[in-house]
Amino acid sequence: MSEIRSCPACYSTNLIKKGFHRDKQNWLCNRCGRKTLYPVFLDEKIVTENVRLAKQKQSLQDRNTAERKSFREHARIENAIHEYSKALVRTLSEYDKSLSTKAHRSLKASAVGLIQFSDVHFNELVNPTPSINNKYDFNVASARCRKYVLRAIEYFKIFNVKNIVLAMTGDMINSDRRLSELLNMATNRSQATVLAVDIMSHVITELNTEFNVSVTCVSGNESRVKMIHETDEILATDNYDWTIFNFLEHMFKKAKGINFMRGASRENVVSCNGQNVLVMHGESIPKTGVERRVQQIIGKWNNKGISIDFVIFGHLHSARVGDIYARSSSLVGANSYSDDNLQLISRASQNIHIFHSDKSRDSIKIDLQDTTGIEGYNIDESLAAYNAKSAGKNKDTTVIHKVVV
Secondary structure (H helix, E strand, C coil), X not given: XXXXXXXXXXXXXXXXXXXEECCEEEEEECXXXXXXXXXXXXXXHHHHHHHHHHHXXXXXHHHHHHHHHHHHHHHHHHHHHHHHHHHHHHHHHHCCHHHCCCCCCXXXXXXXXXXXECCCCCCECECCCCXXXXXXXXXXXXXXXXXXXXXXHHHHHHCCEEEEEEEECCCCCCCCCCHHHHHCECCCHHHXXXXXXXXXXXXXXHHHCCCEEEEEECCCCCCECCCCCCCCHHHHCCEHHHHHHHHHHHHCCCCCCEEECCCCCCEEEEEECCEEEEEECCCCCCCCCHHHHHHHHHHHHHHCCCCCCEEEECCCCCCEECCCEEECCCCCCCCHHHHHHCCCCCCCEEEEEEEXXXXXXXXXXXXXXXXXXXXXXXXXXXXXXXXXXXXXXXXXXXXXXXXXX
8 A cells, every 4th residue: 555645844745765763764855854754554565465475485485394304204214114124134044944844744644733823913012010910022922822833733733633724814913003002012013024924934843843834824904014904905915914924935935844825815715624714814803793794704705606614813802713713812912902992801822723534623722821831932132122111111010009007
């Protein structure tokens, strides 16, 4: 906005700017010589242009900030992937399992065994609390895996089993998308993958001392790489469960007596002594109405021309054995989620199954809570360094608070 100036003494408009006095403009009248202070009025177009330029400047600053942040995030991801790849390559280069395995003659075998590893959550960290009498870390996981293998061998040998299926049914690695999960991780998922491959290679090798081992895998929801659990077949393999499976397959690619059965990522069918077993993680099966849902899934496969005799899954961390299905628990056992959110009394356990030639089958829950006297598999302790924990979680607590007078 503009305004015509005039001298208040002689009314002349012949005024000259003589500088500013505070927030006012000093004007000098050429006619009478009087000095007058007038408020500063800015032109509307100038104000509009200044606002536009300021907004443009801010927009460029915001864009530069976003681009720098995006670059930093991509650089961090690239560095993490680089270190992850180096660790996996180093692990592969250190192992040659083909020299320590053997093929077993199975002509006189009377049954086929299946050992299921479900919801192992290798990198989960559970510390004892007043309400949770449980501990879980990589050392405990290694001991429970060893106990599971030794107990399974005992059962399988009773029924003269020579061929077994090792089914990894998802969630071998824990999620880290929640704050509580980040605080309760024994190590990050990249290092956890290497440790998981190490422990599972020991499992396969020890099972192979007595049996021919066929390994299969499906994806879990917690071990996904991305934030969203994808159902697409290709995207579902973007999962740490499949990373573990792929590297185990590479490590044992020349091994005798060990076979890897690569199937679908979410639902996989394995034939055990003439019985078709559907292997899945189980996130699509609700907590209630399990039998009805399992029958619907069997019906879906029957519609495809494949008859399903038995379904195995996990996901809920609660063991349950039925006539046409079996749900495995978790290797972890009780944690804050199962204790506080689900109000469940949980124990660490896994399921094994024996399929007989007469089409009958036995499902056995192996309790793995106590590992007293069990020596776990050797693992790289340097990778199992724990994340920092709050000091309060390391203090001794008691269930009963006593007041003494």
